[in-house]
Every structure is written in structure tokens, then in C-alpha cells.
Amino acid sequence: MSRSAHPAGPRHADVFPEGHYSAPPADLNALDPKVWAQTVERDADGVVTVGGMAVTRLAEEYGTPAYVLDEADFRARARAWRTAFGTDADVFYAGKAFLSRAVVRWLDEEGLNLDVCSGGELATALSAGMPADRIAFHGNNKSPEEIERAVRAGVGRIVLDSFQEIVRVAHIAQSLGVRQRVQIRITVGVEAHTHEFIATAHEDQKFGIPLAGGQAAEAVRRALQLDGLEVIGIHSHIGSQIFDMSGFEVAAHRVVALLKDIRDEHGVELPEIDLGGGLGIAYTSDDDPCEPHEIAKALTEIVTRECEGARLRTPRISVEPGRAIVGPTAFTLYEVGTVKPLDGLRTYVSVDGGMSDNIRTALYDAEYSVALVSRASDAESMLVRVVGKHCESGDIVVKDAFLPGDLAPGDLIAVPATGAYCRSMASNYNHVLRPPVVAVRDGEARVIVRRETEEDLLRLDVG
Ligand code: LLP
Numbered sequence: 301m302s303r304s305a306h307p308a309g310p311r312h313a314d315v316f317p318e319g320h321y322s323a324p325p326a327d328l329n330a331l332d333p334k335v336w337a338q339t340v341e342r343d344a345d346g347v348v349t350v351g352g353m354a355v356t357r358l359a360e361e362y363g364t365p366a367y368v369l370d371e372a373d374f375r376a377r378a379r380a381w382r383t384a385f386g387t388d389a390d391v392f393y394a395g396k397a398f399l400s401r402a403v404v405r406w407l408d409e410e411g412l413n414l415d416v417c418s419g420g421e422l423a424t425a426l427s428a429g430m431p432a433d434r435i436a437f438h439g440n441n442k443s444p445e446e447i448e449r450a451v452r453a454g455v456g457r458i459v460l461d462s463f464q465e466i467v468r469v470a471h472i473a474q475s476l477g478v479r480q481r482v483q484i485r486i487t488v489g490v491e492a493h494t495h496e497f498i499a500t501a502h503e504d505q506k507f508g509i510p511l512a513g514g515q516a517a518e519a520v521r522r523a524l525q526l527d528g529l530e531v532i533g534i535h536s537h538i539g540s541q542i543f544d545m546s547g548f549e550v551a552a553h554r555v556v557a558l559l560k561d562i563r564d565e566h567g568v569e570l571p572e573i574d575l576g577g578g579l580g581i582a583y584t585s586d587d588d589p590c591e592p593h594e595i596a597k598a599l600t601e602i603v604t605r606e607c608e609g610a611r612l613r614t615p616r617i618s619v620e621p622g623r624a625i626v627g628p629t630a631f632t633l634y635e636v637g638t639v640k641p642l643d644g645l646r647t648y649v650s651v652d653g654g655m656s657d658n659i660r661t662a663l664y665d666a667e668y669s670v671a672l673v674s675r676a677s678d679a680e681s682m683l684v685r686v687v688g689k690h691c692e693s694g695d696i697v698v699k700d701a702f703l704p705g706d707l708a709p710g711d712l713i714a715v716p717a718t719g720a721y722c723r724s725m726a727s728n729y730n731h732v733l734r735p736p737v738v739a740v741r742d743g744e745a746r747v748i749v750r751r752e753t754e755e756d757l758l759r760l761d762v763g
Pocket residue numbers: 394396397415438498537539540541576577578579620621622623624660664720721725
């Protein structure tokens with residue numbers, strides 16, 4: 301690997317645009333445990349290791365770019381959620397964040413349930429042996445075929461998202477001679493402080509049935525009358541990458557108020573509420589996420605208090621964390637291809653992946669951090685923008701960051717906290733091949749999703 305120095309461009313923040321870094325970090329070789337997977341460390345030679353394996357060896361064996369996932373960390377986070385909520389609650393991992401058959405097995409072993417939102421995710425879950433009664437099926441436009449497959453498989457709950465779907469699921473279930481357990485997804489009118497595209501509980505959007513104007517109450521009224529449905533609860537998901545618990549508290553308050561209205565009108569106490577996912581993680585050192593036990597305590601307390609006030613039996617709570625479990629457990633390993641200093645601006649560092657393996661920066665203006673991982677360096681820091689290889693100037697992986705000024709082609713850099721919504725949102729833009737997911741544990745690595753090949757691309761192109 302080349303170690304040659306090169307003109308590094310501006311080294312300080314004099315040209316720095318608005319961003320979260322006001323100054324370079326004191327030590328560019330340090331790895332903030334907040335943003336890196338638990339077993340990541342730098343060894344005595346300066347090479348970063350994960351699960352006891354050097355990234356240089358991973359790059360040699362599996363190539364770059366690659367998502368590298370710390371299995372012990374995944375299991376530990378899954379377990380922390382499970383333990384925090386205890387046996388009186390259920391944790392459904394949100395498969396949309398990242399799903400593979402290995403992940404399904406880990407979840408099963410760690411005692412978590414699974415939320416799927418498409419036929420593809422359902423197929424993955426079932427093929428890996430997740431018991432169907434521990435699967436929840438979501439989506440604002442499930443097809444009749446998907447609904448039928450879910451009902452036939454015996455999924456534990458289908459989360460109903462519209463008036464039409466209430467009738468559709470009831471009809472399909474009844475025709476199969478099944479009384480399907482369902483929850484009704486409502487929007488509680490909370491504005492979660494997050495990006496507009498990932499906030500979901502305000503009313504002007506496609507998910508759920510608004511509480512406002514009595515629509516949610518009407519949905520429950522209709523569902524309770526249908527023989528094909530067993531209404532077991534109310535569902536609310538307020539958004540994603542949330543740090544402020546107050547939105548969940550307002551949501552819990554409004555969901556319990558609806559449970560009370562349902563009890564008063566129908567004499568029925570629904571036994572479950574699901575408060576969705578959405579807990580934020582640290583993408584950079586500036587982010588301070590809550591711990592699962594803090595969330596569990598806050599949610600349990602508020603639901604219990606509100607139910608006591610309304611003289612309701614406390615329902616069984618469930619939550620659906622995706623990002624908070626898998627997000628911090630993986631990083632994307634890239635090889636530096638070109639380093640281009642632009643006088644008076646910044647240095648562009650091009651890597652061998654980009655927006656096809658991480659669309660979040662382009663789509664949500666997401667912030668990431670980055671580190672040189674194949675060696676340590678005591679060179680002065682330089683201001684960089686890490687960009688991909690796609691034919692698009694918005695192909696940015698890390699918008700503003702600092703890397704050592706002697707960074708050179710052939711160096712390996714890694715972007716932490718890419719476990720959630722990177723592989724699952726990956727594309728083939730420019731016919732770039734999607735990277736593998738390599739799981740590492742106790743000094744051993746294993747490919748859990750293999751790298752795409754040109755044959756894979758051509759197989760779909762039937763000429
Ligand atoms: N439950 C429901 C019903 C959801 O819609 C979601 C996420 C979750 C749970 C899990 O949320 P999490 O704990 O992972 O935040 N692509 C976006 C995120 C979209 C989230 C969609 N729904 C991103 O990359 O930030």
C-alpha cells in the first residue's frame with residue numbers, strides 16, 4: 301500500500317462550511333466508541349481490528365467496498381433491548397434496517413421478534429426459520445398476495461394501515477378460515493424532530509390512520525365488527541433517528557387515550573400497544589443517543605401512569621427498533637482511489653463505492669464520520685469530502701470530515717455506523733455492484749450476504 305505524501309490542500313477550518321465539525325479532532329487515530337462497533341480497536345501497528353480481525357486482512361480476503369458487521373455487538377445490542385423491556389413487553393427488530401438470514405437466526409436466538417414490511421422480508425424471515433407467530437407484517441400497500449401469504453404462514457400480527465386494508469385483510473383471512481390478529485396503525489399528530497422523509501406521525505403523510513377527526517376511532521369501530529379480524533392493539537410509529545423522548549411520551553399519551561375511548565364505547569380493553577421504532581444512534585461524536593434501558597423505563601412508566609389514570613389494565617407494550625440495534629454494529633470499508641486537493645476549498649477523497657452503498661448522505665443530508673483504518677498516521681489533518689465513484693456530483697459519502705494529510709491511494713478508510721439503511725437501501729446505480737456483508741466474531745469472518753457480481757446483473761437483463 302502506498303504511503304507517499306501528496307499536496308494535502310487546506311488543513312484547517314478557514315474555508316469550512318457550516319457543519320458539525322468546528323475543528324479537527326485532537327487525535328485522528330482515536331476511534332470514538334460512540335460511533336464504532338464494540339469490538340473495534342486499533343492494534344499496536346496502527347491497523348484497526350474488529351472482532352479480532354485486521355481490516356487489512358478483511359480487505360485482502362473479501363475485497364472493498366464491504367460492510368463489516370460485528371456479530372458480538374449486534375447480539376449484545378439485541379440482548380440489551382430484550383433485557384431492558386423484560387418479559388412483559390416484546391421487542392420486534394425492524395428488518396427494513398438490515399435483514400439477512402443470519403440476522404434472523406441471531407434475533408431468534410436472542411429472543412427478539414421481527415417486523416417485516418414486504419413479501420421479500422417475510423420470505424427471508426420464514427426461510428431462516430423465524431416462527432411466524434413472532435413476525436409482525438407492516439406496510440401501507442400490502443398486496444393481496446402478500447396478505448394471503450402472511451395469513452397462511454400464521455404471522456402473529458398484521459398492522460393495518462388504511463380503511464381499505466381493514467376490509468381487505470378481513471376478507472382474505474375469512475376466506476382462509478382464519479381470525480387474523482391485527483393492530484391498527486394510527487398517526488398521533490406528533491412532529492418528531494427528524495428529517496421530513498423519515499418522520500411518520502404527523503398527519504399529512506401516507507402511513508397510518510389519523511387520530512384527528514375521529515378517524516382512528518372509526519377504523520377500530522369497523523375492524524371490531526369484522527369476523528376475519530381479532531383486533532389486539534394500536535400501533536404508532538413517530539419517526540426515525542429521534543433523540544428527544546418527548547415525542548414518544550405524547551404518542552403514548554394519545555394512544556392510551558384512544559384505548560380508553562375504545563373501552564368506553566365498546567367495552568373492550570385492547571391488550572397491546574406498539575410504540576414503533578425510531579431511536580437515534582450516534583453517527584458522529586456530536587450525537588448522544590439514549591440507552592435501551594432509559595427508553596424502556598420512560599415508555600413503561602408513562603404507559604402505566606396513563607393507564608392508571610384512565611383505569612385501564614396496562615397493555616403489553618412492544619417496540620420496533622431497527623437502526624438502534626444494527627446501525628452501530630457495522631462500518632463500510634473502502635479503498636481510497638484518488639485524492640484531489642482543490643486549492644482553497646477542500647480535498648476530495650474518492651472511494652471505490654459511494655451513493656449505491658450509502659444513499660443516506662445524498663437523500664437525507666446525513667452526517668457520517670470517517671477514519672483511516674489501514675494504518676495510523678501522525679500527519680497534520682486535512683479537511684476532506686469523501687465521495688464515491690458514481691457519475692453524479694451529489695455522490696457524497698461523508699460531506700465534511702478530517703483525515704490525515706498523508707492519505708494516499710491504496711489506504712483503507714472506514715465509515716462507521718452504516719449497519720442500518722445502507723445495504724438495505726443499496727442500488728445498482730451506474731451498474732455498480734452491491735458490496736458484501738461480512739460478519740466478524742471472535743477472530744473469524746464469514747460472508748452473510750455475498751458481493752454482487754456482473755453475472756448477477758446480467759442474469760436479470762434478459763436481452
Ligand atoms: N417500525 C416502523 C413501523 C417503521 O416504519 C420503522 C422505520 C421502524 C419501526 C424502525 O425505525 P428505526 O428504529 O430503524 O429508526 N431509510 C431511513 C429510515 C426509514 C425508516 C422507516 N421506518 C433512514 O435511512 O434513515
